[in-house]
Amino acid sequence: MNAVTDISAAPTVAPFAARGITKRYGNQVALQDVTLEIPAGRIVGLIGRNGAGKTTLLNIVSGIVLPSSGTARTFGVPTDRLDTPQLSRLGVVQQEGGTISWMTVRQHLDFNASFYPTWDRKLEQRLLGELELDQKRKIIQLSTGDRQKVGLLLGVCHRPALLVLDEPMSALDPIVRARALDLLLERLRDDGCTVLVSSHILNDVEKIVDWVICLDKGEVVADSAFDELQESYAEWILSSPAGTLPTAYPEPFVLSQQGDSRQARLRVCTNEYNAAEKFASAFGAQVQKRPLNLEEMFPLLTNCRRDAR
Amino acid sequence: MNAQAYCRFARPVVTGLIVIVYSTIGWIEIRTFMRLPAAENWFLTLAVVVPLLCGSLLTGAIHELMHQSFFGVLPGARRSLRRWHGGMLAIVTTALAATSSKLVPDMSVASTIGISAAVLALPLLNRRASPSPSRFLWIAACLLLGCGLFYLVGAQIYSIATAAPWVVLPAGLSIAGACFRIGFDRNRVRARAGRPFRSMLNSLRYLFSKDGRTLQATVLAEAQRRNKRIGRDWLVKSVDSSDRAWLQVLLHERYGIARHSTVWTGIVLLMLIGTAMPLGFILLFGSLSGSAGNLSSLCEAIATSGRSGLQSGFSPSKFISFISFFIPILMGFLGAIVPAPMSRIAYPLPRHRIARLSFILSARQAGLGVALQVFGVFGIVFFSSLLAGIPIRMENASGPMAVIFLQLPVIPLMQSTVLVKPRLLAVSGFSLLFILFFASIGFAARFAFELSWPAVAGSLIATAFAAWLNWRVVLWRYSTSDLNQPMGLIAVPATS
Numbered sequence: 001m002n003a004v005t006d007i008s009a010a011p012t013v014a015p016f017a018a019r020g021i022t023k024r025y026g027n028q029v030a031l032q033d034v035t036l037e038i039p040a041g042r043i044v045g046l047i048g049r050n051g052a053g054k055t056t057l058l059n060i061v062s063g064i065v066l067p068s069s070g071t072a073r074t075f076g077v078p079t080d081r082l083d084t085p086q087l088s089r090l091g092v093v094q095q096e097g098g099t100i101s102w103m104t105v106r107q108h109l110d111f112n113a114s115f116y117p118t119w120d121r122k123l124e125q126r127l128l129g130e131l132e133l134d135q136k137r138k139i140i141q142l143s144t145g146d147r148q149k150v151g152l153l154l155g156v157c158h159r160p161a162l163l164v165l166d167e168p169m170s171a172l173d174p175i176v177r178a179r180a181l182d183l184l185l186e187r188l189r190d191d192g193c194t195v196l197v198s199s200h201i202l203n204d205v206e207k208i209v210d211w212v213i214c215l216d217k218g219e220v221v222a223d224s225a226f227d228e229l230q231e232s233y234a235e236w237i238l239s240s241p242a243g244t245l246p247t248a249y250p251e252p253f254v255l256s257q258q259g260d261s262r263q264a265r266l267r268v269c270t271n272e273y274n275a276a277e278k279f280a281s282a283f284g285a286q287v288q289k290r291p292l293n294l295e296e297m298f299p300l301l302t303n304c305r306r307d308a309r
Numbered sequence: 310m311n312a313q314a315y316c317r318f319a320r321p322v323v324t325g326l327i328v329i330v331y332s333t334i335g336w337i338e339i340r341t342f343m344r345l346p347a348a349e350n351w352f353l354t355l356a357v358v359v360p361l362l363c364g365s366l367l368t369g370a371i372h373e374l375m376h377q378s379f380f381g382v383l384p385g386a387r388r389s390l391r392r393w394h395g396g397m398l399a400i401v402t403t404a405l406a407a408t409s410s411k412l413v414p415d416m417s418v419a420s421t422i423g424i425s426a427a428v429l430a431l432p433l434l435n436r437r438a439s440p441s442p443s444r445f446l447w448i449a450a451c452l453l454l455g456c457g458l459f460y461l462v463g464a465q466i467y468s469i470a471t472a473a474p475w476v477v478l479p480a481g482l483s484i485a486g487a488c489f490r491i492g493f494d495r496n497r498v499r500a501r502a503g504r505p506f507r508s509m510l511n512s513l514r515y516l517f518s519k520d521g522r523t524l525q526a527t528v529l530a531e532a533q534r535r536n537k538r539i540g541r542d543w544l545v546k547s548v549d550s551s552d553r554a555w556l557q558v559l560l561h562e563r564y565g566i567a568r569h570s571t572v573w574t575g576i577v578l579l580m581l582i583g584t585a586m587p588l589g590f591i592l593l594f595g596s597l598s599g600s601a602g603n604l605s606s607l608c609e610a611i612a613t614s615g616r617s618g619l620q621s622g623f624s625p626s627k628f629i630s631f632i633s634f635f636i637p638i639l640m641g642f643l644g645a646i647v648p649a650p651m652s653r654i655a656y657p658l659p660r661h662r663i664a665r666l667s668f669i670l671s672a673r674q675a676g677l678g679v680a681l682q683v684f685g686v687f688g689i690v691f692f693s694s695l696l697a698g699i700p701i702r703m704e705n706a707s708g709p710m711a712v713i714f715l716q717l718p719v720i721p722l723m724q725s726t727v728l729v730k731p732r733l734l735a736v737s738g739f740s741l742l743f744i745l746f747f748a749s750i751g752f753a754a755r756f757a758f759e760l761s762w763p764a765v766a767g768s769l770i771a772t773a774f775a776a777w778l779n780w781r782v783v784l785w786r787y788s789t790s791d792l793n794q795p796m797g798l799i800a801v802p803a804t805s
Contacts, residue, residue, distance in 0.1 A: 084657055107540065
């Protein structure tokens with residue numbers, strides 16, 4: 001994914017590819033020189049702090065927002081020229097909105113179904129039951145969580161090839177959230193759908209994603225397979241009964257540290273083989289190591305790592 | 310609540326400015342149509358027009374506060390608001406009485422105080438209930454009844470006020486007191502809480518701002534939440550790729566909440582209101598001036614005021630008649646110039662198609678606006694000629710029709726101006742075109758603009774060119790803009 005081809009010269013078949021895109025809103029820079037490529041058949045987690053540029057990037061993918069500079073292509077077509085063939089293969093679940101508030105759930109489903117020849121009524125019926133939605137209620141009278149469920153239905157029932165989800169589960173209860181996650185995995189299994197999901201609920205993201213893109217202040221700070229991230233980021237607990245541990249660790253791979261001369265808890269990022277053992281032996285200490293989960297990795301990936309040190 | 314808190318809502322300076330502007334217009338209208346002596350003219354302005362405007366604006370502002378969900382839990386808010394509002398109305402009444410004593414020395418100050426106090430307090434009775442068709446009918450019936458009563462007793466107001474000031478004063482103060490009692494009644498105030506209402510005075514803060522668009526979207530959402538009606542079903546199984554099919558989609562999104570019959574009833578009502586409003590003015594002014602018996606001559610004045618300058622020659626009074634009788638219709642222009650932008654699209658619609666549909670919708674809206682104007686102009690000429698008992702002549706509509714044809718090329722230009730970035734350019738362009746619009750009215754009314762075939766053809770050619778320019782602007786705007794941002798000065802419509 002990091003190896004980006006020259007997309008401005010030759011259209012790529014990747015569901016989405018961006019090269020050097022920058023997006024400005026007046027003086028504010030939302031995205032800064034972002035280059036990435038999302039291959040088909042992945043579930044990609046887009047993470048970042050508030051205002052990092054996640055929604056802007058997702059809006060660029062769906063062609064709602066245009067980059068101020070750089071090239072962005074969805075299904076190989078520049079995002080400002082997305083036409084019916086590409087848009088019909090795209091499913092978008094927006095963070096808020098994207099629904100017509102005066103319609104009932106049933107009316108909205110029928111309305112959207114008429115635009116997509118591939119609309120799957122069986123899937124629609126099953127999801128209505130699983131997500132416990134009342135079809136007769138008006139959208140505007142639904143709770144935020146129920147409106148998110150409607151958004152999910154509208155995004156997936158036409159079996160898109162690329163599903164873009166912006167905070168799709170923030171207002172869902174844990175049971176429905178688990179069902180929604182199953183649904184996304186099912187889409188991937190059945191249709192080979194590429195999913196690009198942005199969420200702050202990192203425990204959920206971790207369960208489904210196989211690739212992670214992390215944005216911080218508009219820049220990509222991580223773009224990697226989740227497995228690779230897990231191999232790189234770890235927690236080491238160093239123990240030295242003789243109290244030989246230093247008070248500070250200047251090594252660049254040590255991202256955060258806590259403890260004293262007898263025990264230290266370090267969060268590190270390194271791909272070196274047996275790095276923990278070698279590091280501990282230098283201080284005559286013993287080491288226990290464990291991989292970090294996404295939630296623990298997050299402050300290290302983003303700018304918080306400076307504060308965490 | 311202190312004076313600063315009250316004034317933050319009531320905005321006395323802005324209120325004063327609005328009242329001065331509209332009262333001046335009211336004074337001119339009364340002067341022109343009723344041809345009253347100066348003293349009576351001033352009296353009606355000071356005792357009726359100014360208090361009505363001022364009372365409506367100030368009461369709207371405090372109603373906005375009363376309608377907040379937190380108002381009921383503010384300790385002593387109702388009583389202190391009543392006290393401050395009472396104080397403000399007392400100040401206004403005193404100022405009006407003082408001005409009246411200078412300008413109408415023969416009129417008793419007591420009468421001015423009585424009548425203006427009553428009129429100032431009357432808006433307190435407004436419940437700001439959510440409008441429903443039955444409520445509109447009720448309001449229309451009340452207005453009709455009010456006009457009827459005015460018709461019967463209006464002409465006597467000045468003489469009653471002169472003859473019996475010490476009857477008018479207590480009667481007026483009693484009415485004002487009753488309005489205060491009802492308006493600040495604990496249960497009635499409680500019933501307002503949580504039912505959103507936004508006053509004109511405070512909405513002006515948001516004019517041309519991003520916050521204004523947010524407010525507009527919030528108001529729309531609130532209205533939709535209150536509306537229990539289920540919209541029309543979407544019966545199309547598969548939308549094909551034609552513009553026509555997609556136009557139906559967008560129209561359904563925008564107007565699907567309403568029945569077809571409601572939409573068409575609304576349009577017909579608009580047409581009738583446009584036609585009836587000037588005639589209503591006649592009845593009102595006719596009754597006020599005591600010239601009710603002379604109604605046919607007033608109708609004849611209307612019917613013939615539409616002749617262009619070339620046909621009837623120019624005089625200031627004719628010009629004012631022209632403006633006064635036809636301006637409500639010609640202001641339909643405002644409805645025609647608003648484009649129908651779309652953003653935040655929830656459908657698989659490419660940008661060039663969105664641009665095309667937006668252009669078609671805007672053109673359709675403009676066409677409807679112009680059709681309403683034409684209908685209104687001919688309606689006024691037809692009914693006023695009928696009431697005056699004079700032959701119905703097309704030339705009596707030539708003035709306003711000339712204005713409409715002069716406007717035609719301006720409409721697409723104004724639609725594109727609204728879409729232009731940056732905002733300063735849009736606002737200045739819009740203002741310039743607005744000035745041009747009023748200049749066209751003056752031109753048609755004052756100078757020789759004969760509604761001839763070459764003139765019509767010239768207007769249509771210019772319109773076609775302006776429409777082409779507008780299409781290029783729309784296409785450019787939709788090709789280069791973010792679709793989740795409002796287009797130009799207009800709020801994000803429909804989707805939430």
